[in-house]
Amino acid sequence: xxxxxxxxxxxxxxxxxxxxxxxxLTFRQAAVTLLIVAVLGLLAGMVELGADWKSMRAEIxxxxxxxxxxxxGSAAEAAFQFNDELAGQVVDGLFAHREMEQVVLRxxxxxxxxxxQRHDLAExxxxxxxxxxxxxxxxxxxxxxxxxxxxxxxxxxxxxLAPGEIxxxxxxxxxxxxxxxxxxxxxxxxxxxxxxFFMITRPLIGLHTAITRIDPTRPGHWPRPSFPxxxxxxxxxxxxxLDNLMQAFQQGLEQRDRxxxxxxxxxxxxxxxxxxxxxxxxxxxxxDAIEGLDIATHMEAAQEVGGDYYDILSHEDGVRIGIGDVTxxxxxxxxxxxxTQSAVRTLLTSREKDMVRVMDVLNTTIYNNVQRMGCGKxxxxxxxxYTMATAAELPAVAGHLRISGQHETVIIARHDxxxxxxxxxxxGFPIGLVEEMAHFVGEISLDLHQGDVVVLYTDGITxxxxxxxxxYGQDRLMEMIASHRAESAEFIKDAIINDVKRHIGNQTxxxxxxxxxxKQK
Amino acid sequence: MHCFSGExxxxxxxxxxxxxxxxxxxxxxxxxxxxxxxxxxxxxxxxREALIIDLSALEFLNSSGIATLSKFVITAxxxxxxxxxxxxxxxxxxxxxxxxxxxxxxxxxELNFD
Numbered sequence: 001x002x003x004x005x006x007x008x009x010x011x012x013x014x015x016x017x018x019x020x021x022x023x024x025l026t027f028r029q030a031a032v033t034l035l036i037v038a039v040l041g042l043l044a045g046m047v048e049l050g051a052d053w054k055s056m057r058a059e060i061x062x063x064x065x066x067x068x069x070x071x072x073g074s075a076a077e078a079a080f081q082f083n084d085e086l087a088g089q090v091v092d093g094l095f096a097h098r099e100m101e102q103v104v105l106r107x108x109x110x111x112x113x114x115x116x117q118r119h120d121l122a123e124x125x126x127x128x129x130x131x132x133x134x135x136x137x138x139x140x141x142x143x144x145x146x147x148x149x150x151x152x153x154x155x156x157x158x159x160x161l162a163p164g165e166i167x168x169x170x171x172x173x174x175x176x177x178x179x180x181x182x183x184x185x186x187x188x189x190x191x192x193x194x195x196x197f198f199m200i201t202r203p204l205i206g207l208h209t210a211i212t213r214i215d216p217t218r219p220g221h222w223p224r225p226s227f228p229x230x231x232x233x234x235x236x237x238x239x240x241x242l243d244n245l246m247q248a249f250q251q252g253l254e255q256r257d258r259x260x261x262x263x264x265x266x267x268x269x270x271x272x273x274x275x276x277x278x279x280x281x282x283x284x285x286x287x288d289a290i291e292g293l294d295i296a297t298h299m300e301a302a303q304e305v306g307g308d309y310y311d312i313l314s315h316e317d318g319v320r321i322g323i324g325d326v327t328x329x330x331x332x333x334x335x336x337x338x339x340t341q342s343a344v345r346t347l348l349t350s351r352e353k354d355m356v357r358v359m360d361v362l363n364t365t366i367y368n369n370v371q372r373m374g375c376g377k378x379x380x381x382x383x384x385x386y387t388m389a390t391a392a393e394l395p396a397v398a399g400h401l402r403i404s405g406q407h408e409t410v411i412i413a414r415h416d417x418x419x420x421x422x423x424x425x426x427x428g429f430p431i432g433l434v435e436e437m438a439h440f441v442g443e444i445s446l447d448l449h450q451g452d453v454v455v456l457y458t459d460g461i462t463x464x465x466x467x468x469x470x471x472y473g474q475d476r477l478m479e480m481i482a483s484h485r486a487e488s489a490e491f492i493k494d495a496i497i498n499d500v501k502r503h504i505g506n507q508t509x510x511x512x513x514x515x516x517x518x519k520q521k
Numbered sequence: 522m523h524c525f526s527g528e529x530x531x532x533x534x535x536x537x538x539x540x541x542x543x544x545x546x547x548x549x550x551x552x553x554x555x556x557x558x559x560x561x562x563x564x565x566x567x568x569r570e571a572l573i574i575d576l577s578a579l580e581f582l583n584s585s586g587i588a589t590l591s592k593f594v595i596t597a598x599x600x601x602x603x604x605x606x607x608x609x610x611x612x613x614x615x616x617x618x619x620x621x622x623x624x625x626x627x628x629x630x631e632l633n634f635d
Contacts, residue, residue: 327583375552376586434592
């Protein structure tokens, strides 16, 4: 996990560092804005220039006509009188304008009275010719009337404008429009970028930085950015939404961790429970040392360890065998089982032989402890006291068995094939369930003969289910016992356990399996 | 009508038919968690000549629940002022042995299986 975190961290740092300036939001926004404003400005400038062209043409034409009108009187006078001096003054007056390329005053016979022309002008370009070439020539007829007689033509005044001069003026104005337009574009772009930077880009960069700093293991503690004056807009909502998401992630992670811890705790508890169940079981050597009985046992904890109990305690008068099943699973069931084992051994050590008394003390002990635990656990418990037959009884009878306490049935396969089932329901009461149960305790005694087999089990055997939920059942158990009764206790045990396992197949073991085989030697 | 319900179980006291119906699966953790149910059962005995505990739809009852029920039956037996009947179901595995043990605690208990 550490490796993964480090990798993610590295990736996010790369992401921050990896944005080149030309790919950054601010740069791209500035470039696009500048381009758009410049193109729009250029278009507007061209429209303006077009309008300017038109007005300039009208202005030139009007101005020229007016100038000609203004001097036409004097010019007519000069043509009428052939007054060269006056003609010179008129022509000079007009020629003073820089746009004039040529000014000619003619008489009505086609002769030139006065003429001025500039020769130092450069040849105008084709564009200027196109724009202004058609408005360069003007001429006005001069007429003169003497003493109220009708006017008569005395000549003409002709001017030719220099398109180069007009073009230069036009280009100058165009240049101004272009420069102003460019300046406008730059200023507008700068303003737009600045406004966007402070309103959107800067908070976005802040958000981006915060996101790249999220620790994937602690998303809830991300450096949540705060953008003043953005609380109610889209940016504020993005931050709130992200924060909610991060908190949800954090909660999910914490739940996962809690579940993992709880699983580990349960796993550890089950390990302890499994150990408790096995730790006080009688050893093979102990069982082998017992006279009169060939004994085989099997105890297997379920996946969730249950509270199965069995014990075989050898003492100077015989053997006390206990088998029981504490309700439920897990540590508490294991503890109750452990207490039961201790109490049973204590009562044996104190040489208590009265089963009613034994059960009563056991019940009181367990009941009071279970009340302390507050868990309401109780257990089925059958105790069997085995004694070998006296020499006088042999060989007809080999041993005696007293059975007491409520548990599953006790199955007995006689050496001759006869099967007996001892129902223990009426021989006791669940231990630890109620405060007082001595009056429910009963006892059954029976004789054992050589070759008789006594089978004790917990419901994990009979209630073992196959894939179709069919239970193994007491009948099948009895069939197995009957058909293998002649074999050794170990053999019978193995045969039954293998058969139960075959029945279960691949199913999970839901309850502990406990089996005790006692065979009268 | 008094009613209790939790995850997967329901307990209701029907005053008209004098019946406490328990249904679902009861897996409360420990005796103390069964205290409210214990109280409901014992209060149901008050002022009644007969009470039916209907468990025919109670699929599962854990050991603390069985202990609670046992204590209640002993209380009813000791008070001896209200006839008690328990309705069980043959189809439900845990009830066979456990309900017979209740009958042994209180021989006057009327035990019916359907």
